[in-house]
Amino acid sequence: MKILFSSLSLLLATVLTGCSSTPAPPAWQSSASSSLQSFSSAYLSGNTRVADLEFARARTELAATGRADLVAQAELIRCAARVASLEIGPCTGFQAIADDVGPAERTYAAYIAGRWQDVDPALLPAHHRAVVNGPGAGKTILGDIEDPFSRLVAAGALLQYGRLTPADMEIATETASSQGWRRPLLAWLGVQAQRAQQAGALDAYARIQRRIELVSGKPK
Template sequence: MRNILLGSMKVSVVLAGVLLAACASGPVPPDWQLEAQGAMQRSVAAYLEGNSRVEMIELARARSQLSRTGRADLLANAELLHCAARVASLVLEPCAGFEALRLDATPAQRAYADYLRGQASAQDVPLLPEAQRAAASAGASALTGMADPLSQLLAAGVLLQTGRASPAVIAQAIDTASRQGWRRPLLAWLGVQLQRAEQGGDAEAAARLRRRMAIAEGRLLPTKTP
């Protein structure tokens, strides 16, 4: 078995194995595998960095390469990865690209799609990738054992959907996104923390969070050099 989309890219751990595995046709992967792998790497990275234009260009390229195989399961992998990055960034909506393929998807893929929406059943949990299986079973306590940053953010996003994201989970998500330089999820999680500060009447914390968001958005950068 070979991971055909993300290879060794750091953010790929969250979808390794069950989502992005397919039988290799030989020692040298065909061109479509290499093209799809590179395109999905670039698409996910661009999305997390906040570059929507590059993200969509690369996603379209990956879709085109995968569609050449006529295999719904491979195309479903890409759609799930596309949506997982969004859940990590708190875009909590149905995975439309996957839903169009659901009838021909594998049980593991359907379980993962339901997990992304915070709707995984007890029967779904054994079908999830290891990191998310732990998060689905143990909740917030599983996040500290996750080495992969996208796994952490994804699990935190699902916890938020299901009402189980404590202040510590939110703080960890912010720290994780900040360390990676992932602007989109950082702003999303800072927004959650800001909302809670405002609801709690903590004006000082809210003002500090607004300043941090302005920095992340690049609004406080000097426009002219001395």
């Protein structure tokens, strides 16, 4: 089973495929996986209606197991997608069941929210652990993250923590562009446009605005 996200969703995929030997796994496993993949594709492309429907299906399947850890991981996948798209806000779906999950899930939730004072790096996936631990001094580590989605999540976490560099911003923007992910691309282009305007870089601002118009299909 292949899931788009290689960070937290890899944990979910491991659980879902853990009983892949005979007899055949229950139908909820493949159904939840398929719905999460459909959710991710729809959300990142900007199709909110389809994304909401697919996530609701996945959550219903997972909730039927009575396992808070599975539901929590799905909720964190949804919140991570929002962070990657700079839709910053509380992860309410996860918060509702946070008392019933382990420290790894709570650590990941704190990480993507930029609350790194509450983060134990040892509990994070390796690529996110490296983001928390270094390199600082205006350098970037985003380019070393192989998975595009994880790269965008890390960029969103860095922005909230206040450690995002101009190079990070460029990496995030071009990552969304290369994947054809309209929602995060528009968000990161918006940040770039704001920074260019504040710096008085009018030519750069105009160029970015033209790119935003091209992606959105809405001339300003």
